[in-house]
């Protein structure tokens with residue numbers, strides 16, 4: 121399969137490949153700059169596309185056929201054996217809940233949710249999961265794009281691609297290496313117009329893109345973030361970017377300081 | 392002449408864009424661009440009273456780099472010396488200043504490099520109208536007298552189809568450079584002898600295929616040739632109208648003279664008058680010529696004594712099975728005029744100025760970044776923000792090929808390019824050949840219809856035109 125793309129080669133031998141496809145309920149844009157042939161990039165794109173599809177098969181809670189959906193359906197009534205990958209993802213999410221003073225929480229969509237719901241998600245060392253309460257619902261959507269960025273990064277490293285821009289739906293962006301003639305990748309925030317240079321870094325944004333939107337809830341008090349506002353964060357890790365962009369949007373001063381200790385935050389932008 | 396080096400190419404196309412500006416093609420766009428993006432640290436070009444940076448202008452047009460332009464539309468090289476010809480003059484005569492001739496005249500009169508010397512027409516009202524626009528021009532009833540005028544460098548031939556060949560051959564014979572309106576010849580042999588005479592003459596030969604200079608088409612072809620829409624397998628071109636295609640006739644004995652389009656002796660109807668433009672778009676997009684043609688035509692609605700079809704459909708097939716259809720029905724205008732160029736990833740409709748992707752659109756910001764990469768200019772692109780979800784996108788309304796629909800269809804640039812070429816004595820690559828093949832294709836379609844046969848592209852009408860086999864400008 122060859123996905124839609126634009127390929128260009130400069131007289132000096134550099135080549136640029138741009139491809140886009142839909143995944144994770146959004147559009148994924150990939151730009152690679154190297155000296156490779158078109159077919160090389162097409163194969164690379166296929167690998168990435170396949171990997172994102174695999175991640176979705178495991179962790180997309182909106183698809184009833186995925187592993188996480190099976191967990192959501194069954195883990196309250198029986199222990200469910202899960203794959204190593206899902207196990208690692210869930211562990212990371214639970215740890216992130218601690219590190220963000222409870223502000224990053226994958227259980228907020230559960231019926232009768234409270235800030236302690238997440239404590240009822242039990243992961244055993246032999247990769248089994250069990251819910252201590254009925255109707256717990258795990259939603260990893262706010263995490264997966266960042267995870268996908270890290271996975272794509274690994275594939276690119278193995279392929280010897282050092283200069284690339286990866287965009288998962290505008291909210292999770294990874295800039296690797298350089299745009300030719302530049303230091304890093306220059307990206308602007310749509311809202312504020314602020315320019316951010318990404319050099320092996322991720323830019324992750326959370327927030328409301330309209331006044332009507334209510335989709336980010338503070339797990340500690342159940343209050344939704346209101347108004348058209350967003351927060352962007354620059355990190356080296358895509359996963360941390362996802363966790364932090366949501367948690368920092370909800371955090372008070374004290375919680376923000378706590379997170380500054382726990383994570384390597386390079387920059388925070390409010391818009 | 393195409394200059395090979397990268398930087399020279401850039402200059403060449405910088406000049407082209409200067410010309411665009413010079414002739415105020417994009418007056419509105421220009422104003423916006425000037426307001427938005429002129430930065431003092433960048434190179435400025437002075438065009439008339441305005442200062443413009445090339446980078447901003449390229450960006451505003453959304454035109455990709457010079458390299459791609461050089462292979463997609465090499466005839467734009469006509470503008471490569473536009474600066475050095477500022478003080479030069481081109482002395483022009485118009486043969487047949489009827490409706491199209493006067494339209495071309497309106498652009499020539501705006502070009503400071505043109506001296507409009509004379510008109511020739513056998514119909515006094517046409518001369519009278521032309522003189523209203525250029526009162527000092529000489530007039531001749533017989534075009535041969537105009538050709539004898541040694542002060543004239545070039546002629547525009549805008550007479551009815553059946554008269555083109557003789558006039559053009561005489562014009563080359565008289566040592567004139569020629570711009571002949573489409574369709575160049577009444578039959579394929581005429582086209583061939585016109586083309587061969589041009590080759591021998593060493594003069595400039597342009598044809599009235601203005602889409603070759605239409606910014607929407609130029610940009611669309613760039614994108615197509617870069618593979619942005621995947622593999623193009625099918626092109627549906629059509630030109631529908633709902634009118635009788637007649638002109639008012641002051642006296643019945645002038646019917647065949649005024650309505651020459653409707654009669655077999657002077658025209659091949661919709662094929663030569665309309666299809667000629669759109670078939671050329673198809674070969675431009677596919678970068679090859681069709682192998683076979685079939686078609687059907689009839690007079691189904693306007694049974695008013697006309698002799699040419701008012702309803703036509705043709706299929707042109709290519710070596711890998713690709714197809715181009717061309718159709719025209721002049722009793723229904725609902726679908727109007729378009730060339731739907733269809734790749735496995737997307738569709739381009741250059742007439743409407745839009746493109747559409749099959750599934751998900753590419754990010755405009757990323758496409759812009761690619762243009763900038765090609766032009767070696769970089770800015771930061773605003774796209775970062777909260778998550779983009781497909782349901783927030785509207786139904787597929789497509790994207791504009793150029794931000795705004797230019798109100799120019801390429802005609803003025805086509806004429807200006809001719810003037811430049813006459814002044815520099817340099818025939819731009821592929822321009823005569825595009826006009827030649829456009830004519831051959833529509834005439835071949837007409838023949839397939841009238842003979843009721845599937846016709847192969849005749850070898851005897853293939854010209855040495857290697858550019859369709861390679862995209863490299865060095866091969867030109």
Ligand SMILES: NC(=O)c1ccc[n+]([C@@H]2O[C@H](COP(=O)([O-])OP(=O)(O)OC[C@H]3O[C@@H](n4cnc5c(N)ncnc54)[C@H](O)[C@@H]3O)[C@@H](O)[C@H]2O)c1
Nearest residue numbers: 487488489490491492511512513514517549550572573599
């Ligand atoms: N490129 C385009 O988009 C476009 C558009 C319209 C017309 N055209 C072409 O332009 C040409 C003219 O079309 P038009 O609509 O202007 O027709 P028209 O009838 O309005 O004008 C033709 C003129 O030629 C004159 N003429 C006829 N025989 C002559 C001769 N032997 N010597 C001198 N003058 C002579 C006529 O008197 C008339 O003034 C055609 O070839 C047509 O296909 C091109």
